[in-house]
Structures are given as structure tokens and as C-alpha cells.
Amino acid sequence: MKHFIIAILLLTTVFLSACNSIKVPKSTMDHKMSATPTNVVPTKSEWKIADHPKANEEIPISIFIKDKANQPIKSFETVHEKKMHLFIVSKDLSYFSHIHPKYKENGEFTITTTFPAGGDYKIIADFTPKGGGDSSIESHWQHVEGETATVEPLVPDQELTKVVDGKKVTLSFSQLTAGETLHLTFTITDAATNKPITDLQPYLGAMGHMVAMSADAEKYLHIHPMTTAGNGPKVIFMTIFPEAGVYKVWGQFKHDDKIFTVPFVIEVPKK
Numbered sequence: 001m002k003h004f005i006i007a008i009l010l011l012t013t014v015f016l017s018a019c020n021s022i023k024v025p026k027s028t029m030d031h032k033m034s035a036t037p038t039n040v041v042p043t044k045s046e047w048k049i050a051d052h053p054k055a056n057e058e059i060p061i062s063i064f065i066k067d068k069a070n071q072p073i074k075s076f077e078t079v080h081e082k083k084m085h086l087f088i089v090s091k092d093l094s095y096f097s098h099i100h101p102k103y104k105e106n107g108e109f110t111i112t113t114t115f116p117a118g119g120d121y122k123i124i125a126d127f128t129p130k131g132g133g134d135s136s137i138e139s140h141w142q143h144v145e146g147e148t149a150t151v152e153p154l155v156p157d158q159e160l161t162k163v164v165d166g167k168k169v170t171l172s173f174s175q176l177t178a179g180e181t182l183h184l185t186f187t188i189t190d191a192a193t194n195k196p197i198t199d200l201q202p203y204l205g206a207m208g209h210m211v212a213m214s215a216d217a218e219k220y221l222h223i224h225p226m227t228t229a230g231n232g233p234k235v236i237f238m239t240i241f242p243e244a245g246v247y248k249v250w251g252q253f254k255h256d257d258k259i260f261t262v263p264f265v266i267e268v269p270k271k
């Protein structure tokens, strides 16, 4: 019980110290809720993107990671096989991309990407400076010129079963209340045969990845499965939704050497 309380206190600290992105520290992923201190290195970032990027063009992005004194941070931990994970979402969360910039040197990461339509995008960089226990987050809103896509309203799914790339995926929860720990379970079967899939492959060092974002794209959660044992059909994630509201959740898994991404829109009720 004592450890549990310490973990909650630590969580609260992390929630309060993160400015506009809220993340769940690794310690919550430990089933025992260990009281390992979380250690998020404070960072700053500078983003260099062409002045008026246009949709459907190759857009180079440079991200400079600095410490609070504005000095470049030069070394980073490799976490889930990469030094930086970059997520790009459109403002309505209909578009989602998970890519991996290259580390150049002197705190600079670069990547080239293509935005599918005009509009505003949130770009989230997730990385861990050397010695950091939990990842640091830097994010940037980017306007992209060009014809805008129809804005898709974010409506919670009535049915939490989807078919994506020949897989039938069902999402279920141990409970669903803001501010409380929950387990999210993705159950994956073959859509054609209805047989459970038991040969999922590790993708970036985990049996799956889950990203959740609040409807306003301000809160971001990146979660890994609770265990590396088992290759499906169930992949279980543990997290805490910091506030009530509508969230979009993307599960990413690998099967037959292909990555598939399954999105759900859920409404998290308040306590």
C-alpha cells in the first residue's frame, strides 16, 4: 500500500511537471507499481521546417534538442530500438504517423515526411536524454498549406471491434475512469477465419505500442505492453487517462512482417 501511494505521488509530480504533454512514466507499467523514482530530463526544442510547407511534398524536418540552458543535448538512450520516436497527427486526429528521425549530431534529429493534406498538424518527439529514466517530450504545431481534408468529427466508437488489414481487433478495458489505473486489452484474431492470432512479432522491441491522444491533441500517452510474454491474441497495456474526455487510441502491432495500426475513439468518463 505504501508503495502504491508513493507511485501515485510520483505520478502526480510527473503530470504537474509536464507542460502541455502528459505522459505516463515507465514506473506505472510495472505491475507492482514500484516506487522507482521517475526521472524526466527537462528539455527545450527548436524546430526547423520550411517556411510554407505544402501538402503532398517531401518536407524536411530538423529538431534540435537542448537543455534548459539552451545547450544541445548530445547523447540519447536507445529506447525501443530508436533514439527518437516521432508522431504526427492532424488536428482532427484522423491522420496518424509514427516515424523515426535520424540522429545527426549536436542534438539534431532529421527526417523527411509528406503531409497528406493542408491544415494543422501536431508533431510530437519522444526521446530520452542519456541518464533519463523516462522519456522527454517536445511537440510542435505545424501549419501545412494546400487543400484541406474534410474534418472528421471525433465521435466515440459504439463498437470496439475493427477490421484492419485482415485482422479483427477488439479493445476492452478493466474499467474506464479518468485518473485511475486501467488495463486496455487488444484481442487480435484473423478476420477471415476468426482464429486467434498467436504469432504476433515484436515491433520495436515490444509486442505492441499504444499511443493515445486527447481530442484537442494536447495530452499524449505512449504505452507499451505490460509483459513481453506471449505473441497474442491478447496484448495488454496499462495506463492512466489523466482527465475525462474523448481520446483517440492507436494500437500498433506486427504480424507477417507487416505493421498494422488500429485506431479507436473512446470516451473516458470522470471519476
Ligand SMILES: [Cu+2]
Pocket (backbone or CB within 6 Å): 082, 084, 085, 086, 098, 099, 100, 204
Ligand atoms: Cu517509434
